[in-house]
Amino acid sequence: xxxxxxxxxxxxxxxxxxxxxxxxxxxxxxxxxxxxxxxxxxxxxxxxxxxxxxxxxxxxxxxxxxxxxxxxxxxxxxxxxxxxxxxxxxxxxxxxxxxxxxxxxxxxxxxxxxxxxxxxxxxxxxxxxxxxxxxxxxxxxxxxxxxxxxxxxxxxxxxxxxxxxxxxx
Amino acid sequence: xxxxxxxxxxxxxxxxxxxxxxxxxxxxxxxxxxxxxxxxxxxxxxxxxxxxxxxxxxxxxxxxxxxxxxxxxxxxxxxxxxxxxxxxxxxxxxxxxxxxxxxxxxxxxxxxxxxxxxxxxxxxxxxxxxxxxxxxxxxxxxxxxxxxxxxxxxxxxxxxxxxxxxxxxxxxxxxxxxxxxxxxxxxxxxxxxxxxxxxxxxxxxxxxxxxxxxxxxxxxxxxxxxxxxxxxxxxxxxxxxxxxxxxxxxxxxxxxxxxxxxxxxxxxxxxxxxxxxxxxxxxxxxxxxxxxxxxxxxxxxxxxxxxxxxxxxxxxxxxxxxxxxxxxxxxxxxxxxxxxxxxxxxxxxxxxxxxxxxxxxxxxxxxxxxxxxxxxxxxxxxxxxxxxxxxxxxxxxxxxxxxxxxxxxxxxxxxxxxxxxxxxxxxxxxxxxxxxxxxxxxxxxxxxxxxxxxxx
Ligand code: HEM
Numbered sequence: 001x002x003x004x005x006x007x008x009x010x011x012x013x014x015x016x017x018x019x020x021x022x023x024x025x026x027x028x029x030x031x032x033x034x035x036x037x038x039x040x041x042x043x044x045x046x047x048x049x050x051x052x053x054x055x056x057x058x059x060x061x062x063x064x065x066x067x068x069x070x071x072x073x074x075x076x077x078x079x080x081x082x083x084x085x086x087x088x089x090x091x092x093x094x095x096x097x098x099x100x101x102x103x104x105x106x107x108x109x110x111x112x113x114x115x116x117x118x119x120x121x122x123x124x125x126x127x128x129x130x131x132x133x134x135x136x137x138x139x140x141x142x143x144x145x146x147x148x149x150x151x152x153x154x155x156x157x158x159x160x161x162x163x164x165x166x167x168x169x
Numbered sequence: 170x171x172x173x174x175x176x177x178x179x180x181x182x183x184x185x186x187x188x189x190x191x192x193x194x195x196x197x198x199x200x201x202x203x204x205x206x207x208x209x210x211x212x213x214x215x216x217x218x219x220x221x222x223x224x225x226x227x228x229x230x231x232x233x234x235x236x237x238x239x240x241x242x243x244x245x246x247x248x249x250x251x252x253x254x255x256x257x258x259x260x261x262x263x264x265x266x267x268x269x270x271x272x273x274x275x276x277x278x279x280x281x282x283x284x285x286x287x288x289x290x291x292x293x294x295x296x297x298x299x300x301x302x303x304x305x306x307x308x309x310x311x312x313x314x315x316x317x318x319x320x321x322x323x324x325x326x327x328x329x330x331x332x333x334x335x336x337x338x339x340x341x342x343x344x345x346x347x348x349x350x351x352x353x354x355x356x357x358x359x360x361x362x363x364x365x366x367x368x369x370x371x372x373x374x375x376x377x378x379x380x381x382x383x384x385x386x387x388x389x390x391x392x393x394x395x396x397x398x399x400x401x402x403x404x405x406x407x408x409x410x411x412x413x414x415x416x417x418x419x420x421x422x423x424x425x426x427x428x429x430x431x432x433x434x435x436x437x438x439x440x441x442x443x444x445x446x447x448x449x450x451x452x453x454x455x456x457x458x459x460x461x462x463x464x465x466x467x468x469x470x471x472x473x474x475x476x477x478x479x480x481x482x483x484x485x486x487x488x489x490x491x492x493x494x495x496x497x498x499x500x501x502x503x504x505x506x507x508x509x510x511x512x513x514x515x516x517x518x519x520x521x522x523x524x525x526x527x528x529x530x531x532x533x534x535x536x537x538x539x540x541x542x543x544x545x546x547x548x549x550x551x552x553x554x555x556x557x558x559x560x561x562x563x564x565x566x567x568x569x570x571x572x573x574x575x576x577x578x579x580x581x582x583x584x585x586x587x588x589x590x591x592x593x594x595x596x597x598x599x600x601x602x603x604x605x606x607x608x609x610x611x612x613x614x615x616x617x618x619x620x621x622x623x624x625x
Pocket of ligand 1: 227282503587
């Protein structure tokens, strides 16, 4: 989120000074130039994001035909209201990024929960075949990386290095 | 003095209705989290998107209504096409009903907030074209360099449309579909979309501030423009702080980290100028609108602080995917956006009727319930997030075990939600009554009674 609300603050004492003497308007040409440069850079960023924004190895996280059907089902049933992928989504249920490959879980476990639900998760109105597509979709996520990041090294610059990821380039 | 456009006021009224309904579903969702199975007619899978879509509609309805309402006054001419304003209003009412209906029937967009089945999304884009066209045709009529709020509105209307369309780009089939890119593009779009509505809202705040203080130089100063440019830079390049843990290209993350940190400048400025702001507050004590603006100021301070902290990757590692994100989202949409929008509404009411109505004491009560409730609501979410973040990373406890520890915080969150809801109800009832007054009493079209000069 962008936090530019400081803008509307009117600091009265300074403004009164400004109106007594100092120039108050910033040239329109300068303004337009700044905006143009920013928009140009944004266009470059957009092109790069659409074409080469991942750092995963080839094949990781790619969506097969089955997984694409699964993606549509995931959206139609609004799984995201309760679940997260890489920590993004709703907060009622667990993150599903690695569920199909986690120790003690796996594709059959996931399929079972989707079809039959639990005390906390309602059974989803899907056919067994559809549950299979959903699992294929979740497995595409599992192949793309690891989340949550439990093994890390903090750096002095406020960043971290992830130590447990085998999917990156 | 130009006549006040009724359709602009109706945007505000429908916005308020949307807020109240949205808050209702939020309250329902909050209780469903701690009491699964509660009110199964509208289960959590429906109440959450109903909540989020309706409260975001509140922000858009009032921000856009505010543009339609103030722009003619600022430029000194009526909107280029008042008919298109009515068409826009009509489209949004139809869309609102369609979205409610589709969620009730269990048809979701299913990706993020303000995400609808693609057909409805297409209609929203069309309605937004009307706004972009009408906005520029009207704003271009003014003379001289634009004050900062016009830049902010221009940015808001254009970038909302661009990013909203980008958010649907997944519909475009591609052979190399990849979940990581999918998510990255999604958040590029949504980060900028949030920035866009903030541009609309902060532009509105700047206008209301200018109107109640009578000081017109600030919005035309170099400082105001440069601060706007800083916000714009963050809108364009800061979005990847939402997706630090996603294996997207590293340069995106470093760029976002660097850009996000420039906002410390804003925080530092706030601290430096704090005292002056309070001075200003005393001068305008009688104005309800000013109260809401000062409340928003305090919330800017708290939420900007939180946002800056969670934009540092090493801290984000612990807070990402926890209720701290929800605290950030609701802290700013309620504390900042909602306060500013109420300021604009009560300022409008003031001007249209020449007074704030007779029930100021209820508005004040609502104001305090909303703000007081929000403090504890916000702290409960931060508490829940800290527990979840810490134990998820630093222990081997399962999700279920961690949620048992988080539960008391979620109970507290849901309980303070009741206080919030009562406050919102008081404000919504009073605001919509005050806005609707002239229509119900079938008075002639209200005119702007203020004595302020609107022409530059
Ligand atoms: C009666 C008061 C309210 C209650 C009880 C409430 C409750 C909730 C709940 C339960 C969620 C879902 C969190 C989750 O998935 O775990 C949520 C999300 C959200 N709420 Fe509210 N809410 C209230 C008022 C509002 C208002 C007035 C706004 C904005 C004007 C708002 C904006 C949001 C947003 C933007 C989200 C999405 C958060 C995210 O995805 O991270 N809420 N709220």
